[in-house]
Amino acid sequence: MIITLEPGANAEQAVARIEQILGDESGVELRKYTFEGAATSVVELHLIGNTGELRESAFAVLRGVHKVVRVSKKYRLLGRPTGTTESVGFEYNGVHFDDTRVTVMAGQCAVDTREHTAAMFAALSEHGLKTSRMGVYKPRTSPYDFQGLGKACLPWLLEQAAEADVRVIAVEVGDERHVEEIHSAINEADCGVGVMLQIGTRNAQNFELLKHVGRQQTLPVLFKRGMGLTIEESLNACEYIASEGNSKIIFCMRGVKSSLGAPHRNFVDFGQVPVVRRLTRLPVCIDPSHSVGNLDLAPDGLPDLIHAVGQGLIAGASMVLIEFHPDPVRACCDGHQSLEPRHLPFLLEYVACVRRAYEEVIALPTP
Ligand code: PEP
Ligand code: MN
Secondary structure (H helix, E strand, O other), X not given: OEEEEOOOOXXXXXXXXXXXXXXXXXXXXXXXXXXXXXXXXXXXXXXXXXXXXXXXXXXXXXXXXXXXXXXXXXXXXXXXXXXXXXXXXXXXXXXXXXXXXXXXXXXXXOOOOHHHHHHHHHHHHHOOOXXXXXXXXXXXXXXXXXXXXXXXXXXXXXXXXXXXXXXXXXXXXXXXHHXXXXXXXXXXXXXXXXXXXXXXXXXXXXXXXXXXXXXXXXXXXXXXXXXXXXXXXXXXXHHHXXXXXXXXXXXXXXXXXXXXXXXXXXEOOHHHHHHHHHHEOOOEEEOHHHHHOOOOEOXXXXXXXXXXXXXXXXXXXXEEEEEEOOOHHHOOOOHHHOEOHHHHHHHHHHHHHHHHXXXXXXXXXXX
């Protein structure tokens, strides 16, 4: 059962009254969740366990209660309540991640040299980008491939980002140790740069890792759809994160594994952006780099990868995670699909242009 409070209601008082009604032996657990919407924040009190005997009306009459619903839906925390259009979104380290704007997280697949990352951050800074991506722990298909510089690079990576006024970097984590190393590095650097923990496609059902990033609530999570998982399985994985208390989550589409996607690296699944937005309140990100996986040009002169960005944005995605490298030939990982800093102005203009088209389209009267 979910009890939604009125905006501004006294949550502590409501919790106390509900606990009184439940009594000591109810076997029903009460959990409080706060969702930051674009305009208001909403407090929900979830009653978990055997709620069959409880009457909604007993809670509906309490001061500060807006509505009480029995949940049958699968995505208890992240699911979109029927009839609502607002997405959850959140603010982290001065950056807003929600569906009222498009955020571009551009950067290297993997951190390699200080010179490369400095050049990358300088390019972002030149164009006023506050968000980036930088792989530190790289999960590779072969154990003999470059595995990332690991925690050793975190102090200077954060310092460099601070110098460029980049506020948030997406960094993939593979286990709890990585999360702890990132927490310590942020605390030690104390330079105002934050990290968004990226759950890679290979860990989309690593439930212990999902629970761990959900238990810590300081860093938000960018969850990548499992490469061979249905939308339902991937959304349930996000619920694992949220159910531990962290609902600062972004859902990222990155293509699914299928030979039918060839010659792209994966089958581009951005047609399902509206599905995720309908089923949940999560902001949706697209990763064209790992979806398309090459820089081949279409006859109109645009790489398929850029076309994929447009396909995601026109479908309502509000974030783009995309690989760049200042010298792709020298990249330790995924140079073949990395754009260069000289492409950044075009990308940003293209993103703004498609977003404008999306906003115009949704403002049209529908039949
Ligand atoms: C990445 O974004 O660096 C990455 C490895 O992506 P994915 O987990 O989608 O393969
Ligand atoms: Mn990559």
